[in-house]
Amino acid sequence: MPASPSTDTAILWFRQDLRLADNPALRAACRDADRLIPVYILETDTDPWAPGAASRWWLHHSLSALDAALRERGSRLHLLQGEAGACLQQLVAASGTTAVYWNRRLEPAAIARDRDIKAELKQRGIACHSFNAALLVEPWDHLNQQGRPYRVFTPFWRSLQPRLDSLAPQRTPSQLPGLPRRRGHSLQLDALGLLPEHDWDAGLHDEWQPGETGAHNRLRTLLERRLQRYPEARDRPDADGTSRLSPHLHFGELGPRQVLARIQQHAGARRSPGLVGAGEQYLRQLAWREFAHHLLYHFPETAERPLDSRFKAFPWRNDPDSLRAWQRGSTGIPLVDAGMRELWHTGWMHNRVRMVVASFLTKNLGIHWLEGARWFWDTLVDADLANNTLGWQWTAGCGADAAPFFRIFNPVTQAQKFDPDGSYLRRWLPELAALPDKWLARPWEAPAAVLAEAGVEPGATYPRPLVDLKASRERALAGWDAIRTHNRLTM
Known part of the structure; x- marks a missing residue:
């Protein structure tokens, strides 16, 4: 039989608010409830932007840290996996909870999901309280x-x-309510399967x-x-x-x-x-x-579609081989390759370099910005749908705050300006480390004798450039002119 309702037990549903300080939902729950069940639910729904591999790695360790912090205060984190609404319903039934507290998420899928969950819980007489923490x-x-x-x-x-x-x-609550005796089964953290099966996470x-x-x-x-x-x-x-x-x-x-x-x-x-x-x-x-x-x-549609509707007609190229080379840091353009290798090794990339690698993919290679957004989503530890969407659309030129002209970053001049002594390039491209500074950002222009002395063999020890930067820039500008012309003719 389900537990009889109790007025003193509440659920605190953690999502992207994995902290005790400045947590409005936690403070409200501590104020209102005598017993509290902190819970995290690893959702198994069909959200197209479910966490990628790097984010799952981070989540595992963040949940471990949160559980340790709760245990220091006489509580613990309850872990569940499945459809969020069903998991909450089961936990409510097992514990006799009469209120659920959470901090809001504002991604399109999360908004729809929260609306449905709130309606279902209220139908059962469960109070729902949501707050802004993000x-x-x-x-x-x-x-x-x-x-x-x-x-x-x-x-x-x-x-x-x-x-x-x-x-x-808001301050951290000085004391947390204790756990109720009945709260149902909790999974072990390892059972969530967040960590990679193969050891690629040392970096x-x-x-x-x-x-x-x-x-x-x-x-x-x-x-x-x-x-x-x-x-x-x-x-x-x-x-x-x-x-x-x-x-x-x-x-x-x-x-x-x-x-x-x-x-x-x-x-x-x-x-x-x-x-x-x-x-x-x-x-x-x-x-x-x-x-x-x-x-x-x-503008929730911008996670998949350009804010600037003119770009629906942009002549994107389907080039899987070039996309793979970009993902692997094997484009033959040093600043692009250094950034992509930093991303793979650390799960992060410097923001200036993010703009350069995104510009190279969308402008020089002509590949759709969504391909880059999805790769970043899987490999960044800070993969955030709002930031990722804005960043890629900004660089592609189809989003908010885009320049009135068609901005194309030159990876050679960007490297020379922002990595003047080449230390960033040499760290991530050791095969080019012996090149003089003059040629480090553009090894394809270096004299054969200089390359030989540095041990660089184009096409063998380091790739030849996938594209000519000048010619590919002109092709991108032609694509921009084409959609502007198309827009004028169809107005």
Whole structure:
């Protein structure tokens, strides 16, 4: 028989909010319930953007860290796998729960799923309480003067700035409610099958510390070592000048309001104009993340289709061989290959290099941006649907804030400007390490004697370029002209 209803037991449904601090759903549940079941459900639905391999690796370790934090406070994480609504119904029946608390997710599939789950639970008399833990402000609370969503970042950021001082994070509850005696069966973490069957994750272990503690360690490093030089260093893949907070923010091990508060406190305490300016530069990047989530909420079709409808007619090329070479870091273009190898080894890529490799795929190779978005989705530890969508559409030229011209990044000049001594290229392309700086970013132009002396054999030790950069640029521009002409003729 199912347990009789009880008014003192609640479920806290963790999703992308794997932290105890600044967790509104947790605080509300702790306030209202005498007994609490923290649960994570690995969903087995048909969402086309289910977590990729790198994200699953991160999730395993983040769940382990969250469970350890809960156990320190006399609780533990309940693990389930299956369709989320059915799992919650089973847990409600087993425990006699009368309320479920969660923090909102705003991806299109999650919105639809949450709406159905809330309706089903309410039909059974179960109270549902949802909160904002992922964003500074939610999309329906931040519109332009016409009551419409922003499509350009600068006015979005300008209107957000006056609101920042009022966005304070919530404290960690001093005490967690205990667990009820009856709560049904919980899976072991390993039973979720999140870790890879083959050992390809050594680089991820070396690079990352998933979990709330790892997130705060990263934030501390940003404040103490990187923030002052962030405006100059953030574009340099050869310098460790970025925050690398993106996976922690995606999994909710750290909330944006926490980052905002710490940066404001740090800059204010030091009273350094340079530090204040650097802090604003970083907060601008945090707002870009916010902008991405607002766009996906208001334009959910953009996860699969271009925001700029003209690009439905763009002449994309179907070239599986070139796509595989790009994925493997074997294009013959050093900055592109270095970035793709960094991605495979660490689950992350510097943002400047992300733009370059995306531009090369979409502009020089002419391959659809969705092919790149799907590869990033599977290989990035910070794979986030909103950020991934905005980034790829921005670089392809079909999204929000795209340039009025057809932007094409030159991987040679980008390497020379942002990796001037070649340390980034040499780290990820050791087969080119002996080349002089002059030829490192463009080995196909190096004299044969220079290549021989450096031990570089084109086509053998390092690939020849897949395409000619100038000719492929001209082809991309011709494609852009074609869709503009098509649009004028069909108006």
